[in-house]
Amino acid sequence: MLMVNKMEYNAKQLQIIQVAERLFAGKGFSGTSIRDIAHEADINVSMISYYFGSKEKLIEALFEVRSVESVTRLETIIANADLTPLQKIFILIDGAIDRLMGNQCFHNIMLREQLSGEDRTQVISDLIFELKFKNWEGLETIIKEGQKKGDFREDVNVSLLSATLYGTVNQIITTQSFFKKINNLEHLTQEEFEKDLKLKLSKHLKSIFKATVAYETIE
Amino acid sequence: MLMVNKMEYNAKQLQIIQVAERLFAGKGFSGTSIRDIAHEADINVSMISYYFGSKEKLIEALFEVRSVESVTRLETIIANADLTPLQKIFILIDGAIDRLMGNQCFHNIMLREQLSGEDRTQVISDLIFELKFKNWEGLETIIKEGQKKGDFREDVNVSLLSATLYGTVNQIITTQSFFKKINNLEHLTQEEFEKDLKLKLSKHLKSIFKATVAYETIE
DNA sequence: TACTAAATCAAACGTTTGTTTGATTTTTCT
DNA sequence: AGAAAAATCAAACAAACGTTTGATTTAGTA
Numbered sequence: 299m300l301m302v303n304k305m306e307y308n309a310k311q312l313q314i315i316q317v318a319e320r321l322f323a324g325k326g327f328s329g330t331s332i333r334d335i336a337h338e339a340d341i342n343v344s345m346i347s348y349y350f351g352s353k354e355k356l357i358e359a360l361f362e363v364r365s366v367e368s369v370t371r372l373e374t375i376i377a378n379a380d381l382t383p384l385q386k387i388f389i390l391i392d393g394a395i396d397r398l399m400g401n402q403c404f405h406n407i408m409l410r411e412q413l414s415g416e417d418r419t420q421v422i423s424d425l426i427f428e429l430k431f432k433n434w435e436g437l438e439t440i441i442k443e444g445q446k447k448g449d450f451r452e453d454v455n456v457s458l459l460s461a462t463l464y465g466t467v468n469q470i471i472t473t474q475s476f477f478k479k480i481n482n483l484e485h486l487t488q489e490e491f492e493k494d495l496k497l498k499l500s501k502h503l504k505s506i507f508k509a510t511v512a513y514e515t516i517e
Numbered sequence: 518m519l520m521v522n523k524m525e526y527n528a529k530q531l532q533i534i535q536v537a538e539r540l541f542a543g544k545g546f547s548g549t550s551i552r553d554i555a556h557e558a559d560i561n562v563s564m565i566s567y568y569f570g571s572k573e574k575l576i577e578a579l580f581e582v583r584s585v586e587s588v589t590r591l592e593t594i595i596a597n598a599d600l601t602p603l604q605k606i607f608i609l610i611d612g613a614i615d616r617l618m619g620n621q622c623f624h625n626i627m628l629r630e631q632l633s634g635e636d637r638t639q640v641i642s643d644l645i646f647e648l649k650f651k652n653w654e655g656l657e658t659i660i661k662e663g664q665k666k667g668d669f670r671e672d673v674n675v676s677l678l679s680a681t682l683y684g685t686v687n688q689i690i691t692t693q694s695f696f697k698k699i700n701n702l703e704h705l706t707q708e709e710f711e712k713d714l715k716l717k718l719s720k721h722l723k724s725i726f727k728a729t730v731a732y733e734t735i736e
Numbered sequence: 737t738a739c740t741a742a743a744t745c746a747a748a749c750g751t752t753t754g755t756t757t758g759a760t761t762t763t764t765c766t
Numbered sequence: 767a768g769a770a771a772a773a774t775c776a777a778a779c780a781a782a783c784g785t786t787t788g789a790t791t792t793a794g795t796a
Contacts, residue, residue, distance in 0.1 A: 344785080469681075506728070
């Protein structure tokens with residue numbers, strides 16, 4: 299049996315991970331059988347055990363690949379010098395929207411895992427913790443900088459603000475079709491709709507953040 | 518086989534629903550077997566088919582019971598006369614926090630269902646739609662009233678504001694333990710923690726809403 | 737070209753799944 | 767008390783599950 303210890307997945311494995319990601323997002327981990335995955339990926343059922351060891355190890359591999367990607371993307375965003383704290387916050391907001399909307403399947407799976415009472419594996423809960431912490435830390439750093447410069451209020455609760463950012467984006471993503479229906483946007487294509495949604499969401503969150511962290515005088 | 522058409526569940530059925538609710542919330546619908554439920558509820562496995570017809574019908578019954586409760590609670594909150602629009606919004610916020618925090622299991626299950634690509638049954642997606650619509654409608658009504666009175670801005674996006682309210686609360690609930698750890702609140706009991714959390718969350722959301730919908734002059 | 741390792745396959749493995757059966761106990765009602 | 771209905775049970779059911787096996791094909795190497 300072939301076994302990979304860390305972060306070296308060949309094209310076939312990545313293809314399996316991609317299919318599994320889509321199915322896990324749609325039907326959940328327990329709701330997806332390895333025969334579903336094998337059928338959709340057009341491979342033999344035994345290939346999953348062969349390549350990953352087990353179904354559990356497959357979802358662990360999925361988390362390893364995708365959370366590394368997500369952390370990388372976040373860190374590129376954070377590393378923006380020569381900007382005011384408020385500008386940095388705005389970039390963080392747009393980055394969050396892009397990351398969450400651009401990887402809906404993975405974030406759907408991650409939301410499911412967070413809803414689970416008992417952790418599936420330590421590996422996964424560690425990766426989720428790391429992601430959440432990096433997100434929180436990114437906001438915390440910028441806010442402290444803004445406070446030191448005198449731009450931001452002193453009584454800002456970073457955890458709650460972080461919850462508002464990621465919670466609002468998640469809520470919008472999971473209730474997209476409701477949003478579409480209620481706002482009479484059903485004539486738009488999915489692409490147009492997403493573009494429109496991103497724009498509105500961005501403006502909405504930026505306005506909330508500005509009103510919450512900055513003194514009124516700031517322009 | 519006994520079969521109930523609508524909304525008449527005896528004590529035993531409600532007990533089964535309660536156990537199923539806790540297990541579905543913890544492990545998901547597919548991740549929970551009827552033997553799990555039967556064991557925890559201390560009944561024979563066949564009683565679930567006997568009382569509800571099937572596992573699917575059981576979760577439908579769960580949704581029927583709980584969403585009626587939730588809608589009822591919401592409607593009692595909305596029916597508040599002799600209050601300013603802003604006061605009504607504040608009551609709506611506290612009501613949402615209480616409802617979501619007080620029924621974490623059911624709302625956990627509902628979140629899972631919303632994450633599912635294909636609906637499990639039409640019954641469930643209809644009930645979820647009704648709940649979402651009532652929530653949205655409640656906010657919409659108050660905001661329009663505030664606009665007519667001249668208290669509120671004209672450019673308020675109700676859908677996004679609604680997403681911020683329910684999204685923030687959901688996010689805080691699903692990441693409670695992270696919130697506890699990051700804010701060094703691990704010495705508190707669960708009861709103390711929840712009380713503290715509700716208070717902070719309430720203040721946070723009220724401040725966001727006030728800044729978003731009301732003109733600066735409002736006090 | 738011949739040998740070796742990797743990849744792929746159909747089939748079977750033992751469990752667990754949701755559901756049904758048929759007998760038995762408990763409750764309800766006259 | 768006695769008949770009828772409802773509730774409960776252990777057992778069995780077929781289907782689906784994740785995983786393993788052992789044979790076969792493909793790819794890489796010398």
